[in-house]
Amino acid sequence: IIGITNSKAENFSAWYQEVVLKAEMVEYYQEISGFFVLRPLSMHIWNTIRKWFQGHIEEMGVEETSFPMFLSKTSLDKEKDHVEGFAPELAWVERAGDKKLEVPVAIRPTSEAVMYPYYSKWIRSHRDLPLRLNQWNSVVRWEAKQTTPFLRTREFLWQEGHTAHLTEEMASKEVLEILELYAGVYEQLLAIPVVRGTKTENEKFAGGYYTTTVEGYIPSNGRGIQGATSHALGQNFSKIFHITVEDPQNKGQHVNVWQNSWGLSTRVIGVMVMVHGDNKGLVLPPRIAQLQVVFVPVGINKNTSPEDKKKHEDQMDEMRVTLKKAGVRSESDWREGYTPAWKFNDWEMKGVPLRLEFGPKDAAKEVVSYARRDTGEKGEVPIADLATKIPELLETIQADMYKKAEISFREHRKMITKWDDVLPSLDEKNLVLIPFCLDGKCEDRIKELTTRADDNRDVPENQKVPSMGMKSLCIPFEQPQVNDLVPGETACLNPECKGKAQKWVMFGRSY
Numbered sequence: 001i002i003g004i005t006n007s008k009a010e011n012f013s014a015w016y017q018e019v020v021l022k023a024e025m026v027e028y029y030q031e032i033s034g035f036f037v038l039r040p041l042s043m044h045i046w047n048t049i050r051k052w053f054q055g056h057i058e059e060m061g062v063e064e065t066s067f068p069m070f071l072s073k074t075s076l077d078k079e080k081d082h083v084e085g086f087a088p089e090l091a092w093v094e095r096a097g098d099k100k101l102e103v104p105v106a107i108r109p110t111s112e113a114v115m116y117p118y119y120s121k122w123i124r125s126h127r128d129l130p131l132r133l134n135q136w137n138s139v140v141r142w143e144a145k146q147t148t149p150f151l152r153t154r155e156f157l158w159q160e161g162h163t164a165h166l167t168e169e170m171a172s173k174e175v176l177e178i179l180e181l182y183a184g185v186y187e188q189l190l191a192i193p194v195v196r197g198t199k200t201e202n203e204k205f206a207g208g209y210y211t212t213t214v215e216g217y218i219p220s221n222g223r224g225i226q227g228a229t230s231h232a233l234g235q236n237f238s239k240i241f242h243i244t245v246e247d248p249q250n251k252g253q254h255v256n257v258w259q260n261s262w263g264l265s266t267r268v269i270g271v272m273v274m275v276h277g278d279n280k281g282l283v284l285p286p287r288i289a290q291l292q293v294v295f296v297p298v299g300i301n302k303n304t305s306p307e308d309k310k311k312h313e314d315q316m317d318e319m320r321v322t323l324k325k326a327g328v329r330s331e332s333d334w335r336e337g338y339t340p341a342w343k344f345n346d347w348e349m350k351g352v353p354l355r356l357e358f359g360p361k362d363a364a365k366e367v368v369s370y371a372r373r374d375t376g377e378k379g380e381v382p383i384a385d386l387a388t389k390i391p392e393l394l395e396t397i398q399a400d401m402y403k404k405a406e407i408s409f410r411e412h413r414k415m416i417t418k419w420d421d422v423l424p425s426l427d428e429k430n431l432v433l434i435p436f437c438l439d440g441k442c443e444d445r446i447k448e449l450t451t452r453a454d455d456n457r458d459v460p461e462n463q464k465v466p467s468m469g470m471k472s473l474c475i476p477f478e479q480p481q482v483n484d485l486v487p488g489e490t491a492c493l494n495p496e497c498k499g500k501a502q503k504w505v506m507f508g509r510s511y
């Protein structure tokens with residue numbers, strides 16, 4: 001059979017793996033586990049994101065760089081306090097050919113330690129600021145947990161931006177500008193809504209000052225997922241790596257620069273698959289679809305005369321030219337020996353946003369019949385109107401996909417003011433907004449209190465209720481304007497906590 005055999009609702013992880021394989025997005029790298037091949041469909045999505053993001057950061061004055069992919073042990077030891085937690089993820093090269101390396105080198109898991117010694121060398125005067133460099137590369141983190149395509153892989157493509165500023169204000173302004181671009185990648189390109197906020201102390205980048213984040217929501221299992229992060233590093237790294245400039249305000253004094261670092265990875269593709277995919281397979285938002293429209297000839301068979309077939313082909317080619325001029329990426333599927341129905345399934349599995357069926361009856365009426373991949377809605381478009389109606393239809397599909405995901409996310413963000421309502425709400429696939437004291441120990445306890453003893457043993461796979469506890473996802477910039485939380489007065493929701501709530505914090509089971 002072609003098509004997806006796993007049901008998204010019944011077995012989400014099996015469904016996901018089947019979709020990314022059958023839609024020809026990835027291949028498992030059989031030789032070494034945790035690594036994957038990105039195939040053209042995925043690379044088109046990544047390159048569309050890259051072009052969009054690159055255009056925007058160039059406007060901001062960010063320049064591109066490329067640093068070596070290896071870290072020396074010495075430079076890693078400089079920041080050993082924050083590296084220690086990550087040590088198990090580091091991949092090392094100990095030998096070249098049959099020669100042992102004097103000093104083993106690590107493959108970059110991120111590039112702070114590679115880049116910042118050179119920031120120290122290049123940044124002398126405040127006129128060298130702001131220094132803003134970004135690199136598009138891949139990094140390796142030898143994950144111990146189960147890997148899965150796009151979402152958790154031992155190597156992934158990303159961009160990592162690293163900037164240095166004279167003042168905290170200039171740095172913090174950029175942190176938010178970049179975060180807004182990350183939100184744009186999700187909301188403008190991938191039709192996925194995200195909540196913008198700040199990470200709590202427990203969840204932020206330990207080496208940094210504060211972390212801002214865009215958080216996504218996966219309706220199938222009600223879990224939150226970190227979309228991308230934009231960190232203010234404060235002066236932490238400029239102290240470690242001695243990146244200073246002479247203070248223009250008072251000569252002779254040296255100040256440590258204020259730094260940011262920000263990253264978005266191919267994880268975004270996995271989020272898109274999970275949010276929009278269905279039981280027929282991938283559903284691609286038109287703006288990132290390599291193939292936006294596929295023409296499938298119908299009503300053509302062995303009884304069709306050669307001249308009629310030729311005429312039909314010419315008409316379809318003409319329509320494709322019209323669409324190309326209108327900026328629409330389309331193909332015709334003239335594969336021999338496959339029925340239209342087979343072709344419909346195949347293109348639906350690959351997520352093509354819009355199918356145009358064209359047969360002799362359509363030709364006689366001078367129309368083409370369409371079928372939307374997101375809703376299945378069918379209709380007709382006069383051939384004469386293709387150049388305007390098809391781009392409009394694609395934009396409608398893009399907007400409707402976003403709207404559907406936005407409603408689903410909004411309806412599954414619940415403000416909770418009674419502790420006993422938390423678990424039932426999580427079990428209904430919600431994220432929760434709770435009055436929280438912001439204390440890291442309290443957060444640890446909340447995770448424990450919401451971890452269900454694994455009494456799922458005898459429950460069939462698709463009824464298994466996740467037993468994982470809830471983590472904080474972010475402190476949303478947009479705080480609910482209700483008087484259920486008076487900062488410093490309302491109690492923290494954790495029944496064991498004596499503290500006072502400071503903020504509404506979004507918690508949930510998460511990736």
Ligand SMILES: O=C1CCCN[C@@H]1CCCn1cnc2cc(F)c(Cl)cc2c1=O
Binds near residue numbers: 087089110111207229
């Ligand atoms: O998230 C970003 C955006 C782009 C630039 N970097 C930051 C922070 C990265 C944190 N992080 C994340 N993972 C790591 C894994 C490691 F093995 C080591 Cl040694 C360090 C880290 C580590 O610092």
Ligand SMILES: [Mg+2]
Binds near residue numbers: 141
């Ligand atoms: Mg990690």
